Amino acid sequence: MGDLNQLEEKRETAVIIGLITDGVTEELTQEYLDELAFLAETSGATTVKRFTQKMPLPNVATFVGKGKLQEIKEFIKEHEIDMAIFDDDLSPTQIRNIERELNVKILDRSNLILDIFASRARTADAKTQVELAQYEYLLPRLTRMWTHLERQKGGIGMRGPGETQIETDRRIIKDKISRLKAKLEKIDKQKKVQRGNRGKLVRVALVGYTNVGKSTLMNRMSKSDVFAENKLFATLDTTVRKVVIKNIPFLLSDTVGFIRKLPHQLVESFKSTLDEVREADLLLHVVDISHSSFEDHFNTVNETIAEIGAADKPTIVVFNKIDAYKASGGFEEGIHSKPSIEDLKKTWMSKLDKKVIFISAYENLNIDEFKKMLYKEVRQIHITRFPYNDFLYQEYE
Template sequence: MSKYTRKLKKLFETAPEAETAVLVAIIKQSQSELEVEEHLDELAFLTETLGAKEVHRFTQRLEKPDIRTFVGSGKLEEIQTYVTHFEVDMVIFDDDLSPSQMRNLENELKVKVYDRSLLILDIFLKRAQTAQAKTQVELARFQYLLPRLTRMWTHLERQRGGTATRGGAGEKEIETDKRMIRNQITVLKEKLRKIEKQGETQRKGRKGIVRVTLVGYTNVGKSTLMNLVTKSEVLAENKLFATVDSTVRKVVYENIPFLLSDTVGFIRKLPTHLIESFKSTLMEIQESDLLVHVVDISHPNFEDHIAVVTQTLNELGAGDKPILLVFNKIDMVPPMPSEEELMNMSELEVEEANYLDLEKLQAVYAKKTGIDPVIMAAKSGTNIEAFRESLIREVKKQHLKIYPHYLEDVTYDLSQFDDLEE
């Protein structure tokens, strides 16, 4: 073995391993096991995005969570036995835990406990790049954690410079942590107020130009589409919440300028504190003239994702805006077979193949939104021209509202939008 190989071996032997996690969910009477498994698949993806590794899943059929420990005593004992035997680092629940549930669970399990909101908040904290996004996430995280501090783990380890569990933290230290959090909340609110004031000034300067915003469930390809349209280099990864920062770019199609914004992806059970803190960023959606709703058509639950986004838009007061639906990732959907091929297939084979009648799908959603949806693949560029044609057609409609006589003699001062980025 060479000296170089020995060095490499030593490096990998001493490299820290990813933390391990077990996932927990309850199955309500109105839910099927398959539906809960799909939710846990998403939770596993979130866990991976945080940097941890899923090692096991626990489910229990309950009509409502146990008020003390979320799951029943028997299931909790089963989880505790597994966690102790396999030295698991954390337990992640697919629902939000009350402050008392989190305290009780950490006391019983003796490891870090995450609920869905805290997991998403930590991912946002890890992904935020701009001063505004970092401040928004930190504020939301502190507000969420304040009533949930426990003697087992205060969730402030990253601020303290480590990630290990503090097994012996006392009540005095918890009070110190609470005081520190309250002070931080005050500081962050003031900092965010100043940042938002600057953002408001920037948005006022954009009046007189059509504003288009990309919206959609997380990881549907919005950033990839943004890159394709603007030829910029916005981060696009196959991870949930690859970017949490709002990005704005100037685009000109057929001599008509407009601003294209990419916003944070939505997700099932998005934490309330996070929505509150991100209101200024989500203002891009509220002040847009046109929304481009990107959908991952290859996902088996894409219709549920559409429903989640639609509900969130309604909550933001943007549900009545014009929406251009873009069914993305068409290259990952199996083509519809001929009638003869279908006759030779079993019902199970047809169901598992997840075939889609694209013409019917387009007709259904065209009726719902009033605009013909586009079917494309942003990553490969499939049908990009069809998307551009639909986009400019809808932009023109909005442009005419601002400049009814724009074809006669309209000049634009676009210098204020040069190198535009938030």
Template sequence: MLERQSIEYEKAVLIGVINQSQDAEKVNEYLDELEFLTYTAGGEVEKRFVQRMEVPNPKTYIGSGKMEDVKDYVKANDIGSVIFDDELSPAQQNNIEKLLRCKILDRTGLILDIFAQRAKTSYARTQVELAQYEYLLPRLTGLWTHLERQRGGIGMRGPGETEIETDRRIVRDRIALLKKKLTKIDKQMETQRGNRGAMVRVALVGYTNVGKSTLMNVISKSDVFAENKLFATLDTTVRKVVIGNLPFLLSDTVGFIRKLPTQLVESFKSTLDEVREADLLLHVVDISHPNFEEHIASVNQILDEIKSADKPTIMVFNKIDQYHPETLEEDDLVTERTSAHFTLEEWKKTWLNKLGENVLFISALNKENLDEFRKKVYDAVRDIHVSRFPYNNFLYPEHLDQY
């Protein structure tokens, strides 16, 4: 609460649509996530507008009546940004800006803005800038009519702060230059990955804000930035980790999200290459999130898109200390619930533990059940290493007293 009072947040409203593909409950889930995204970007959500429509209005996405409601609210409450949960076409965005006369963002634009905030290294900034320019190019028409009155805030980071940069030719030239720069960096990073030798590579993957960076810090005893906001990590961090007598490389990757912008998937090719080239994936899941099953499905879908779905994977259900009983259905537990949080033994009696042998329940923050985690990772890495170097089995005693 203190943090919110010390920072001036920009007022925003959210807009979602109920249709055949997403019912009211689903739209509320998406808007909850969009609100978290807005907060991460520096906004405070004042109100949500939801309309039931079979097909979005091709001109303004929502109907004229609902648009009038939004317009009246924006004017009366000094709203800085109106944010749509789905991607708007350039024409829709332009039309809505003329009607509401304020900043109009969609989910893609909002995510790109957060990435612009989070990019720290030259490589990450280049990746984000490329994605932003590719998103901006078809939206140049009429963009500057309202920006003359608005400076800074959500959606205003990165490229496009002076009118000269809106020239299509300049933007296309910039895109070509950034792609050339990224191709060069990609080759350098590919060489770096090749120079790591034959060590087993393990990659942390998962939805954004599930605790990957916290787990990375605990395992590798490093100091990777971790924060309870979406996309705290953009740059891939690779650390050498030793469990028992077995060294391997552990990488922390950018978090996935539903409706991940295609521009970012393409721009962050090298980041995703860490996943593609990994020998073992640690799929971290925030068990305390009410929609964790959808998060798992979203991550699996992206893994499938980058042809990494068939890799050996350990499911790591994190944040068991933050779980509340209403997250699971009543019949998911064999034992009766007697406290606010389940014990480790109770977790192992849920349907989640029936997903296979490679399932773990931990709290990275409280360092709970990390011994079992280390043992399971050790065994998996060892199996990969032994298959790669069958004559080095003398390195691995049958039993280790300490992991």
């Protein structure tokens, strides 16, 4: 019986593969692969080994060179690896060629992220968004693995004269995409009505890279129980809570985390989630200061915010997880490895052209200062909406 349980708990094993191309340093490639390994871990796979190769551009046929592919093949065979995960999107030709050579499951970064989203989707809305993104990703990549699709509709009357299997599958997927888009349009309209029904209350949206502690901060602010764990994309559905600081109520929403190389299909299908950001009065950009690549994550989120047209919104940058932050230079001599909030205020972080605060949501550090800052920002917006209530507003003590 014990052996059976061990068998059921056996995780799939993976090798991960990345390229050091022109304009991408080896250090940056390793950071990408660290994140890819975390993605694999989140999806339930164990990374056994990583492979990198220096090339000006990916090989159009096999992504990596033939020698490197042979090296990967030998390792996979020797260690009985279940899958190979590539850090960049693969073309249909590359997938076909690599699959033929390695004879294991082949995934690329987008495919893996979509898989995680699919496992995390809980509501009908999130499930529809993920399903649409998956089909849009799969459409140009149809291979023999999709020859079963016509059976989902019974196959009768689906195949035209002389129509090949792949054409049938392509048509079925296009039909599914159309139906899912229509369903999402209906959901979007309902969400717009919901957002409209929230009245004139000030709306604050939490944004940030995935796994930076947005849900933990929301729990701290709203005393609600929003799902939070140390995995990527723990939150898919937008959660909205009414929060009151002193005597001012406002709406706080937690949105899906951003990530580098996020599949464009997901950005498109998660439009209603991003509308929460677009329509917010104030953004709380949460940054995990303890992560070695937090500056890169900070820039990625800013780029995504700019892409969706929300760059000019009032923003508070919330540097979170200060309890786990270790200094790595940039401080005055003599500063210990765990800098204080006063130390952090002397860095480039507090010289941004936005309001900045240093906290630990998990350890409840500097939360009162954060609430004070947030109150002032919300109060300012609230007064412009309800000027006749100005005498009611109190300064935050």
